[in-house]
Amino acid sequence: MKPKVKFNKRASSRTTRIAFLANDTPFFFRHFIPAIEAAAAVQAQIFALLPTTPDNRVRSRFAGSMEVLETPQMRRKSPSWAFARKVLSIVSRLRHVEPDIIVGYSIRSIIALTIAFPLLNAKRYVFVVTGLGTTDIASSQKSRFFRAIFYQLMRLANRSSRVWFIFENQSDASRIGIPPTKRMRHLNLMGAGVDPDEFQPESKPRAPPLRLATVGRLVWSKGTDLAAEAVSSLVKEGYEISLDIYGSPDPANPLPVKDSTIGEWINNHHGVHYRGYVEDVPRIWREHHVGIFPTRGGEGLPRALLEAAASGVPTVVTRVPGCEDFVRDGIEGFIVEPESVEELKSAIKKFVHDPLLIAKLGQASRDRVLQTATNEIVQRRYTSIFSLENGDRRVA
Incomplete structure (x- = not known):
């Protein structure tokens, strides 16, 4: 230090x-x-x-x-x-x-x-x-x-x-x-910026199931509802996947996620779990294969995205400023259009059908952080x- x-x-x-x-x-x-x-x-x-x-x-x-x-x-x-x-x-x-x-x-x-x-x-x-x-x-x-x-x-x-x-x-x-x-x-x-010594690649749990996570404030612009809908739809189709949502509502934001919406994620979406606010973020990425950040825009560059990448975790992001500046489609992860649940599903299925992508794109993500962030x-x-x-x- x-x-x-x-x-x-x-x-x-x-x-x-x-x-x-x-x-x-x-x-x-x-x-x-x-x-x-x-x-x-x-x-x-x-x-x-x-x-x-x-x-x-x-x-x-x-x-x-x-x-x-x-x-x-x-x-x-x-x-x-x-x-x-x-x-x-x-x-x-x-x-x-x-x-x-x-x-x-x-x-x-x-x-x-x-x-x-x-x-x-x-x-x-x-x-x-x-x-x-x-x-x-x-x-x-x-x-x-x-x-x-x-x-x-x-x-x-x-x-x-x-x-x-x-x-x-x-x-x-x-x-x-x-x-x-x-x-x-x-x-x-x-x-x-992110500390690459704090966030390091480690062995992941066995897949399937493919474990996805999203981390951030619970506000409308983050698009967490889209991730929940995409994963739930894939689970209904028979895919072995899960989504863990980490974060807490932000009442000061003009469009916060309401408690009733969080309850809906838990009760009405298959394979979706709300974990609340967690201090130990490195542990989150040790326990998950893929990060998903379907933001609607308005951000600079999500820090949680950089933390996932530094941990050797590939990501699925939307084509909005910040996310598309860091993630190159097919190299560190996959880029989809904002508001598209179907494109989110297609990107997630690529990791299901080819699990080797997790390590390959995860290493590229780590390298990208070391070079730029x-x-x-x-x-x-x-x-x-x-x-x-x-x-x-x-x-x-």
Whole structure:
């Protein structure tokens, strides 16, 4: 394990101050450890503005390496005046900290920073687009309205040389309307990174039955209902397969999976089991042959997909940004069209009819992670961003 780099609160005024802003505390500490470690590597003073304080285990890991400032949570359904008040509260904390670099994660944090931009004086702003969310794939008039406003704010922010963008796939920048560039301040990373030492290939249980798993928040955009329907249909047709669903509902999401829907998966779908939230994710992939991620879109690149791949598990994904950036059809897994239960069934049957694909595609998945998506790779890119002497140069 690498030694933890601590900062000294009494350090000289030349010490770089980095403030992270996120709207989900567990999400921040699960996904963005490489960014925190990169900030420590450049000897920065680190601040994290989060809606709740981290649990004891997390506080123990980062004790002395960052200061956590509790901020109000920016919920999607909050009225405009309440959101504005929360933005002012965040601005107040940031002005007190006086960071040189501000890093914002997810849509709501980025919106807050774009609104607060004239009130702050950081040397660099880093907008980490972890997906465009439900707003990007919903078709309601309200969603289209907010989508237009959000994208316009992002385009305006892009005009400043102090604003850097990190995207987790090749499509989100063009969806927003930010033109392609080879400048340093527009970076594409293959997700948030994964530790290949924590997720390693291990021997799988004997098949049949073919054991599939899906891991993630239980929200409509994840498409878990499609996976349940596909597996249940195949079981009725006589195939020896099963699906284990891991995760918990996200009430803050505009389209969460309801408890009644989870009950329907359990009671009305053959071969489908709901396992709830599990901390030991590596164990999940030791016990399953294939990962299935039939997302409807709006994500950057699902971390659970990278964790499965690092574990040597092939995956079935949909043709949406992020998933199709990582999985190459027939190499690391299979890509199907969104919303297509029939294509999901066809992809699953390929593993049933040719079990050797599990090991072959699983090894390719592991290799893909090692080449593109490890914590080390992601940390190096963040370190280059946090080194303020690096200007807006071209990427080789």
